[in-house]
Structures are given as C-alpha cells and as structure tokens.
Amino acid sequence: MNRRTFLKKALGSLFALLGLSGGTFYYAKDVEPILLRVNKNTVESSKIAKAFDDFKIVQFSDTHIGFHYTLEQLKDLVKKINGLQPDLIVFTGDLVDEPQNFHWDDTIIHILKKLQAPKGKFWIYGNHDHGGYGTEVVLDTMEKAGFQLLQNNNVTIKEKNESIILAGIDDLMLGKPDITKTLSQANTNLFTILLAHEPDFADKAAKHPIDLQLSGHSHGGQIRFPFIGHIYSPAYAEKYVQGEYNLNGGNMQLFVNSGIGTTRLPFRFLCKPEIHVYTLKSKA
Template sequence: MNRRSFLKKLIGSTFILLGVSGGTYYYARNIEPSLLTTKEEVITSSKIPTSFDGFKIVQFSDTHLGFHYNLDQFKELVNKINHLSPDLVVFTGDLVDDPNNYEWNSRIIELLQSLNATKGKYWIYGNHDHGGYGTEIVYDVMNQAQFKLLQNNHDVIQINADRIILAGIDDVILGKPNLSEAIKNTNPDLFTILLAHEPDFADTTLQFPVDVQLSGHSHGGQVRLPFIGHLYTPIYAEKYVEGKYTFSKSNLELFVSRGIGTTRLPYRFLCKPEITLFTLKRS
C-alpha cells in the first residue's frame, strides 16, 4: 500500500468512526442515497449529423435493486427519466445486487417497460448481472421490458437519412468483451457511442474509432471526502472514477456515472446518485 492509499484509508476509517453515532452517519445512510440528481452533459462533435442535433440520451446505471434500493424508489427513477422525454435510454449494467437471491416479480418488468424513448432502450451486462447466476434471469427480464441487449454488437440509430452507431461490450470482469466484434463492419466516419460497464476499459477503447464511452461500475466511490476524494472503487474503476474524461492522443470522451444504488455498504457521502442527460450538438 503506498502512502496516499494509506492516508486515504486512515482518514476514511477515522471519518466513519467519528460519524457512526452522529448526524454524519445518519445522513450518509438514510438521506444522501435517496437524493437522486440529474446531471446534464452536452456532447459536441462535427461527426454528429444534422438530424441528431439536439438528440437526447438518458443513461442510468448500477441500480443494485435488493441492496437497500427497492421498487418504490425505482418507480421514482422511471418517472424522472420519462419526464426528461429522452430519444434514447441506455442502462449500463448491474440491475440487481444479487440476482440469484433477489425476489423477482412482474413489477420490475412493468416499470422497465414503462420507460419511454422514441428511438429505443438499450442495455449491457454489468458484473453483478453475470454474477449470482443472473445472466439468463436478467436477460429475460430486460427482454420482456423491451430493452435491447448490446453484447459485443451494435445497432444503427437512424433519423431520416442520418445515422449514428450505438455499440456495447460484454462485462469486462465476468464476461467476454470484444470491442472489435462490437463495431465490426461499421463506418468509422459515423459518430459512435460505446456502452461499457467498467470505465477503465477506456484505455482499450482509445485504440478504436469510438467517439464516446458511457460507463458506470464505480459508483463514484460512494463515499468521498473533502480534499481526499473517493476512498475506494472496485477493480476496473480505479483510474476513471466519475465525471468526464478526455484524452490528449484521441478524440474519445469518457463519461462515468455515479449510478443509482449502493453495494457492499449502504452509504453515500458527497457522492449523490445520478442519472445523466446527454444532448448531442453538431459543431
């Protein structure tokens, strides 16, 4: 463990000990996890066709249903997304926390089905979707809810004669991601968006003709401290944790969502849950 990691863990542990019996603990446990925010981002590119100028995409990620996040809260999320009137909805993985032990019912399908997007709803696998024997269960639920799976493949989104590419890869940790296969036979001149659950996959994406990568997985760290930042993020979310990243040797833009739910520990501090509204702008 290097000095920075040691100090972060030491300060983080002290913070938890001091707050465990006070208002900080109560806020992190009971208040902030329910403070769902809408983050707005504008994506500008000369590759965005005229017909897609003003096109709206809503990303939601990492709901982790079953781990201190229930279907009543999920209904509020659905209503918030529909209120934004998106053209496209994308889900970037981890629907439930433990698929094998989750009490599945028709209500989750009905809620997912009620999400409205004029140009479709798409999703990719996260590590929790594959974990706990969830691969087929989650696929069946999302399929019934009229979400289209992108698993090392792509779809063409078209308005009039204009087109963009939406691609997705399998989960990096428990799946078999293959970006070459995902964008096979696509035109590199078309504006291309990639869905990849783990944000650190961006270091691979840099080698391909992809303009935007949308990811989750990190939860933004869940607990962030002033001057210290996040205390912990999972593997493949250690380099890119939350927000927007650009790269000097590539036109790629990476956006990492803090996600909706929590996992491991049911706390959020200075790291509110979020959905993201992206608006495409032709430059």
C-alpha cells in the first residue's frame, strides 16, 4: 500500500471511528484550509541588540500552489503579510506542489514581487522545490520576485550599528545540506537564525551556535484529532511537528510553521494554515 492510499484509508477510518458527519468532511476540505491564522510570537535573547527591539520577521511556508491552493489565494496572502508591516520576510520552502506539472509564467513573480520588507526577503529550498526538476525554475521565479536564496550560506542583517545573522540550509531530503558551510565566517557572538525546511534538523542545529530555527514541511500534521494529535507527518518532521520547542537547555528555540497549502490530501482538520510573526526583544 503506497502512502497516498494509506492516508486515505487511515483518514476515512478515523472519521468513521469518531462518527464525524459529511459536514465535517466539507469543513476539512473547503473551510478550514482557507482559515488563515496569524501566529504571533515574541523572541527574547540577551544576544539581541537594543537596535532590534520590536524588529518583526514574518515567516510563511509550504504554499504548495497548484494542489488546491490558487494564485488568487496567494494574492490574498501577500496582502495579509504586507498588512503586518514586517521588517523581514522569510519563506521556508515548497512553493508549488509539482514543479514538473505546473504552468510556469510570470504570474507568481508579479504576485510575490509585491511583498514588501525593508530588510529583505529570503527563502530556502523545500523538498518539493528540488523535486520534479524544479530546482532551477523555482530559483529563477524567486529571484525575479526579489527573494534572495539562502542555500548553505548566511547573511548579516543590520539595524543601525547592530547586526544579527540569518542563515539557510539546503533541503535535507533532496538537497545537499552542509551546516558547517552554512555558518562559515558567521560571527557566533551575534543572534543567529537558521532557516531549515525540515524541523527535525533541529537536533543537529542545536550542536552549533544557533539561537532560533524556523521550519515548515510538517504542515502541522495537516489532520489532527483531539487526544490523538496528528495521524501522519513526513520524514524529518516526525519528532517536531507543530509549534514551539526549546532545545539545548533552552539555548535554542525551534518554531515549526503549519504551512499555507495542503499536499497528498486536500484536507485540514484542527490544523489551520498559518503565518508566523516573530517580534525580537532584547533581554537584559
């Protein structure tokens, strides 16, 4: 039994077991997937300089355009993000669901180009971006939309006379991740943020001078039930599935974004799509 068949059978069995009505199927397929929520978090650290107090980072992830997520919905997402007035925008992978079958034109470019952040827009590869021969076409699209790729490298973000480090690692499943190269020449005394598509990389990241990891990939499990939790999460998102985690004795935070779109199955249940807003605070 392949994964798609297993998921369909498991989902059907669980719905039947819990006695859920056809109305719940409708809700999971047509209602909850469009109930976008804004997940606001404050990130405090003594390594964050005063100049970065109230600095706002918006993360969005896993749009999976083409699989029950449309370009019109992407337009609405852009308006929502711009309304939050971010200083910095990060996209943590999986732009379209099947790059090899997607009709590529300039539409996505024009939409994503409207995203505005004075300190820049950055992105990393997800497994669906590398998959289906999408590596080059996704890169070209994101570059034309004004996004800078972080692929085993880092950049310094400056605010007045202070700085933080923003790093990004290549996709674990289909890329060539190299954490040593990613942090090469980075000032480890500065607050360091790592973008990693797969959240379970956090166990390795915690062994390095990283203060905050932002991930996606899991979709939060996409289908969740009370007392049961998620019924499935993909490889490298099996340990850290949704929300906030603290590692390395609390010295590193991990946030796992539940994503925007869906994949494999066009359902979300008790797992709304979300964007994250992180407000930095200097801690005495």
